Amino acid sequence: MTTLFDRYRLGELTLPNRVVMAPMTRVRAAPGGLATPSMATYYAQRATAGLIVSEGVQPSLVGQSNPGTPGLYTDAQVASWRPVTDAVHTNGGRIFAQLMHGGRVSHPETTGTQPVGPSAVAAEGDVFTPTGPKPAPVPRALATGEVPEHARSYADAARHAVDAGFDGVELHGANGYLIAQFLSSNANLRTDRYGGPIGNRIRFAVEAVAATVDAVGGPRTGIRLSPGAGFWGVRESEVPELYGALLAELAPLGLAYVHVEATTDEEILVGLRRAWPGTFVVNPVLPMGPRQTDRAAADHWLALGADLISFGRAYLANPDLVERLRQGLPIAAHDEATWYTGGDAGYLTYPTYQHPA
Template structure:
């Protein structure tokens, strides 16, 4: 019988066990979104996990959700991450960077710019700012022509992640952040090719993943999803159809893994497992309401 402690082949990596350290926001970055020595120590201490997935890393300034989080959109940030990945590798570990665009879950006090989203609909509750929690602002709705640029931001950050020494990347498509907002039926009220029917609502996710696969390869690309989750007030219609359609596109792209947060019932999770032919990472969740940040 296979156990949690048996090795596993993930893309080009051999994991010594099947324990994956899930991404957790730490807010330990320095000014300018730079990784720090304390982050190197933190991840190195956890390098016996089969795979580490880093805290969420913003792919652009407007994509920053919380103060104190690191980025992967400048050369200086790339340099700052190299001691972190080197420390993990020196301890025999493997680490993916989670690329996280907050979309509407952000604040001008954090980034100096108005957040963006699929539609001009604010997230539920407060967001974090340098001066404490503030009500989530109404984001600027992206024009149709702008949307592909934000999909490409994930790919650019992925290239920088590999340059910084990461073994791969996980796109954050869960928990009410930008990809999740496009999947949503109440955060995404668009009537163009990115909103409305299931095929349109999954388009941004597919474009972001496809661009990342083109940038760093399918074996270095994973994605996190939270089917039916209600983080930051998102709602999703037609959850089985939505995620079955998305998984079919991800299978076509042959991504390294899908990381599902167990935000749906067991029957749906089993259905999605049957729909996904590749590596599946499962993460249980304890609901905490709209303010859970994931």
């Protein structure tokens, strides 16, 4: 029987356990999208995870969604990440960079430019800006000839990630950001080869992944998906057919993994597990929902065929989460008020478990 603490071969990496630290935005980057020494400490503290997936990293300036997030599109950004990846590796860990193009989930106050998207349809809700939350603006619809350069931006950032010492990259195709916007049936109203029927709506995702595989190789490339999630007002029709078609197109590319969030019926997710021939990572709970992933949820999905289990919020206050899970120790509570406040409080200040004297 598979357990959370079994070793696992992922591409060229041997993971000491099947625990993945999920990507979580922490908005602690320095001006210019630079990684910081505190970020090196934060990730190194959590290096006992089988695999760490970093916070979302923008592949271009126009791809930046939130203020205070790091990038991987300038030489200075690449240099700033090297101490982070070195710290993780020194502590025995492995780390992928999550490449996140926000698309329409952005604001001119954050990037200095109008957000872009598949169509001129605004996201639902307020987006973060340097001066506080503001209504999402209407994005500029990308011309057909512009779309490939945004697909290639993931590949360019992946090259920078490998140069910065990351073991691989995860394309953020979930939660209503650019890839998910192209998959959508209401954010994507295009009538060219990138819109309309399922075969067209998956094209951008496939092109972005294929370009990244060409750049750094399949074993260094993963993708995160959130079937049917509805974040930022993104809606998807024919969810099983849409994601079944996407996985069929991605399967020949030899990816490191597909990372799926539990945003639709379990039956649909199990069907996707059966359809995917490679490593299948599951985040078993709804992102930002009332529950966080625990040992029972992890064991449930391992029994259903998942290879690896990602933990998000549980990692905020538990840098030693693997040992807490292994020994059945209490999981410490996190302080939501410090998620996005900057500084080291609620970032580097959570201790490992202290056994009673």
